[in-house]
Amino acid sequence: MDQANKLQYQQQVENYLETNKVYHIFEDLLKSLIIKKPDDPIQFLINKLQEPESKKIFVVGPPGSKLRELSLTLADYLNFHIVSIGDLIEKELSKKSELSQQIQESLDKFQYVSDEIVINIALNQINHLENEKKSYIFEGFPKTRVQGLALQKEGIIPDAFLILEMSQEKIYQCCFKKLETEPFNKLNNKEDLVKNHSLEYQLNLKQVKDIYKNQYFSVDGEKNYELEDMAQLLKYKLYDNSPKRALRIVVIGPPGSGRSTLAKKLSSKYGFVYISTRELISNLVNQKGTTGKEAFEKVNKGDFVDDRIVNALIKERLNQTDCQLQGYVLDGYPKTEKQLESLNELNVQPTLMVIIDTADDIIIKRLVQRRTDPITGIMYNSVDEADKEVRSRLIIAPNEKREVVQSRLKRWDDLKQVIDGTPKYASIIYKVSGENSLNNMIESVCYHLEKMN
DSSP states (O other): OOHHHHHHHHHHHHHHHHHTTOHHHHHHHHHHHHHHOOSSHHHHHHHHHHSOOOOEEEEEOOTTSSHHHHHHHHHHHHTOEEEEHHHHHHHHHTTOOHHHHHHHHHHHTTOOOOHHHHHHHHHHHHHHHHHTTOOEEEESOOOSHHHHHHHHHTTOOOSEEEEEEOOHHHHHHHHHHHHTSTTGGGOSOHHHHHHHHHHHHHHHHHHHHHHTTTTEEEEETTSOOOHHHHHHHHHHHHHOOSOOOOOEEEEEOOTTSSHHHHHHHHHHHHTOEEEEHHHHHHHHHHTTSHHHHHHHHHHHTTOOOOHHHHHHHHHHHHTSHHHHHHOEEEESOOOSHHHHHHHHHTTOOOSEEEEEEOOHHHHHHHHHHOEEOTTTOOEESSGGGSOHHHHTTOBOOGGGSHHHHHHHHHHHHHHHHHHHTOGGGTTTEEEEETTSOHHHHHHHHHHHHHHHO
16 A cells, blocks of 8 residues: 555545544554553454453642642542642651651752652552542642653553633742641741742643643632532543544745744644654764764764764654654755655655745745754854843854855655656645745644544
8 A cells, every 4th residue: 555545545544433423443553552562462452352441540730729628629529539749758757768768858858759769669560550540630640751761661542631820920929838747847948848839830840741741731720719610621531532643743944034033833733742853963072972973064064964863863753652652743845756665665645745935045044044053053143132141152054154055955846856757745745935924834834634534
């Protein structure tokens, strides 16, 4: 089956599942296959269909908030099992073990218990609940990026993630209120402790949101809320039959066309994973290995990094679970005809290929004015955009010098001609003009995406 037939078959399957309102069943089964990777997938699916349906909700909020009250009430309303990381830590403390001593030392200093300890305690309970096939609400976990990644590594994907939001001032007040209770009220430098505690919470929460941007939703923790409304919202999140397709979007265009900005906006708006070849290569260079050094030399000359390196980076990233479950936006790949041919080898079958058309003279004008801060890596569309103290150190990036840009545009034109002449891509291509305003370009693609779905 060629790629065009595969895409047509995929669309027919999706339409059938939606029409018969069984999309979420197949979606759950597919998620389970991706996460568990069973040796006998057929028997696994049979067993899965015979199991009672179970759901998992994770709820987090600032210290000293009404998180416990909210979690208990929702668990009672939904008839879910309730687990609190605070209760599990208290239970561990009662054992008077070496581990409990480490926990107590952190609590005595009004510090967060280490991620390693929290993860071990939480996962033991989660695995027990998963084995029992129980629906549950887990309160107070995960609160850090490390905890969230550990949960993902175990293959635990929340059906809903509720975050109790509060203003910075209110979080500070909650932390201070907690510090006034036993045994914290004996500590000195309370203001510094509260400031550090609340700041650490907010920084960690931001990273957790990045991990679960497709699952979490926020509730204003400073307002009164109706339990029934909250429960109905959770039920919608848990049992919605509408499809949540893991779309595979490729955004390509000439340098300076607004491609990366468009790709990031799409990822942010719809919860897709954003994948940038530039970022992947930059991370590789920062590792300072042999391959990274080779990539750096290519970039420094304004040349393309070898396909074998780029393909390996793309393949590794796309194989990660978040891409397969959430879908992704691939920014800046393919850039050459050879990379276009590699899409099949990498098993990349785009559901949408966005092509940004922009006249060469406009691209050249944009890029020759662009400057980069070599210290921060921030790019400015012109020198005037930068602060005065920064302007003197701005440089023209090696791949944005006029002669290099003209060479890159020639390669882009060659690639575009190949794509336009390839029938199998005709049904998935959507072209936008890079000469329009960025907002118009984004609105156009979003409208097309939503019409597709």
